[in-house]
Amino acid sequence: MINSNPGRLPEGLIRPVIRPAGQPAAEKIPEIFPGTPFGAMHRMLKNHQDICLRGSWGFAMTFYTWLKKKTTSLHPIRGYESSRRQQEALKAILAGFWVSVEEHRVALEKAPGNPWLRSFYPNNKSFLINFADLLGMNGARQWFEKGIQYPLLNHPIHPFYGVYFPTRHEHLHLLDDWLKEHNQFQRAVDIGCGCGVLSFILYKHGIRTIHATDINPNAVYSFRQDLKQLNHHMQKTVSVEEANLLGSFRPSPNDLVVFNPPWIPEKPKKVLDTALYFEDRFFDDFFSQVIEICPPGTTIALIFSNFSMAAGIAAEHPIEQALQNHQEHFSLLSRIQKPVTQKASPKKSWIQQVRNKETVELFIIRKD
Numbered sequence: 001m002i003n004s005n006p007g008r009l010p011e012g013l014i015r016p017v018i019r020p021a022g023q024p025a026a027e028k029i030p031e032i033f034p035g036t037p038f039g040a041m042h043r044m045l046k047n048h049q050d051i052c053l054r055g056s057w058g059f060a061m062t063f064y065t066w067l068k069k070k071t072t073s074l075h076p077i078r079g080y081e082s083s084r085r086q087q088e089a090l091k092a093i094l095a096g097f098w099v100s101v102e103e104h105r106v107a108l109e110k111a112p113g114n115p116w117l118r119s120f121y122p123n124n125k126s127f128l129i130n131f132a133d134l135l136g137m138n139g140a141r142q143w144f145e146k147g148i149q150y151p152l153l154n155h156p157i158h159p160f161y162g163v164y165f166p167t168r169h170e171h172l173h174l175l176d177d178w179l180k181e182h183n184q185f186q187r188a189v190d191i192g193c194g195c196g197v198l199s200f201i202l203y204k205h206g207i208r209t210i211h212a213t214d215i216n217p218n219a220v221y222s223f224r225q226d227l228k229q230l231n232h233h234m235q236k237t238v239s240v241e242e243a244n245l246l247g248s249f250r251p252s253p254n255d256l257v258v259f260n261p262p263w264i265p266e267k268p269k270k271v272l273d274t275a276l277y278f279e280d281r282f283f284d285d286f287f288s289q290v291i292e293i294c295p296p297g298t299t300i301a302l303i304f305s306n307f308s309m310a311a312g313i314a315a316e317h318p319i320e321q322a323l324q325n326h327q328e329h330f331s332l333l334s335r336i337q338k339p340v341t342q343k344a345s346p347k348k349s350w351i352q353q354v355r356n357k358e359t360v361e362l363f364i365i366r367k368d
Contacts, residue, residue: 018162018218018271019120020133025052025100029128034059038066042093050096052128056109060099060131067093079350080311094132102126106134114141116161137161144222150197152176153204155230157195160222164194164275170338171260171303172197174362178301178336179205185299188256189213189249193240194275196223198258198303203234207256210238213247216271245289253297257290260303265314283322291329294367300330302363305340310357319363329368336362 032041034055041063044051053060071093075086100107103125104118116137121127140161147156148165152172159165166172175198183205190199193212202210214220220242227235241247251257262268266277290300308314323330337359344351 017120017160017221018216020129020137022101022121022124022127022129023098025126025128029098038063042067042070045093045096048096050098052098052100053108053131054100057106057111060108064094064097064131064135067097077348077350080313080354083350091132095130097131098128099131099134100126101129112138114138116141148195153197153200155200157197157200158222158226158229159195160218160225162218162272163216163222164219164272166194166197168340168342168360170340170342171305171360171362172201174336174338174360175258175301175303176201176205178362178364185254185256187211187252187254188258189246189251191245191257191259192261192275193223194219196226196240198260199223199238202256202258203238208237211247211249212238212240213243213245213249214240215242215244215274217242245286246293251294251298253295255298257294257298257300258303259286259300261286263305263307265308265318278318283318284325287322287326287330290367291326296367298367299333300363300365300367302361302365304361304363305358306361307354307358311354323365331366331368333364333366334362335364 029050029052030044031054032051041051045067053063068090071086071090075082075089077083077086099111101117101121101124104121105111105113106117106129114134114137117129120137140159143165144158144160147158149156150166150172151169157165179201185207187209188202188207188211190196190202190210190212193199193214194216196212199210199212212223214223220240223240227238227240241249246257261282262274262276262278264277265280267279268274268277290298294300302319304319306317309317323332338361340355340358340360342355344355
């Protein structure tokens with residue numbers, strides 16, 4: 001496989017980033033041209049035979065769409081667990097679907113260009129890239145260029161490739177509304193900052209010393225780029241660190257710790273998964289670090305959702321459990337809940353059934 005560390009990027013990224021892993025072109029991977037029956041191509045992939053499509057972008061996209069429909073028919077969704085099985089089945093079948101990159105361009109007629117093929121792989125002009133990864137890269141490039149406008153902010157945010165950004169707003173409103181009534185904080189730490197939306201909300205409410213952490217180097221780069229582009233003064237008052245949980249930040253008794261942790265109990269398989277999934281002792285480890293580092297009086301704002309309970313994949317609330325385990329060190333000051341109002345696509349009725357029972361939550365906790 002091609003080294004996943006591309007080194008210095010022309011866009012100013014000085015440290016390596018997480019990026020799709022390519023591989024050198026190999027004679028053992030058969031080239032597939034338009035006119036080949038999709039059923040035959042599917043059988044090759046099912047038998048763990050990699051293929052490299054040639055011809056046009058339309059041919060590749062049509063086959064990709066056909067594969068998704070085929071997988072949907074073979075693995076119908078009835079709930080969360082079956083949706084995960086379908087995702088894993090699709091991921092497995094797409095793992096062998098490659099296209100060629102030559103001179104930093106996709107070697108398919110009418111393929112869209114993407115300058116990241118040059119900046120992510122400066123030393124690899126010609127190689128194979130997984131087609132699904134390429135589509136993800138193309139989509140991420142559009143978000144990065146166009147930006148995302150959140151209703152709580154007066155400027156767009158531009159998430160970089162591989163960076164979590166909220167697609168729902170209810171939990172953001174919970175923190176925003178609470179800060180309207182509790183704006184006494186001068187310093188705060190934003191744990192797992194992702195694209196930085198919570199830090200921007202903290203700054204909006206007058207907090208002028210903000211330390212943001214994330215274990216994803218792409219998130220650190222993404223947030224720093226937005227700080228440079230959006231607000232020169234904020235760039236001076238916000239520090240962004242590639243670190244786990246609190247990182248090097250050491251709170252004082254009057255500081256605020258903000259954390260929007262992952263909501264789904266499942267072992268992350270890669271760094272990008274850590275924005276969504278948490279392991280068994282995740283919250284115990286978080287509270288243990290807070291006990292060790294934070295002095296009495298520190299306020300902790302935890303943003304969460306009962307999604308896993310509403311979906312039937314967890315029997316107990318992980319934050320409730322962790323607080324019970326460490327009750328001698330914390331006081332729960334308030335727990336604010338808000339129903340989910342965003343509607344799911346009609347094609348995803350199972351998600352709507354979950355959302356009908358789901359609430360987003362803001363836990364306000366004091367370190368005793």
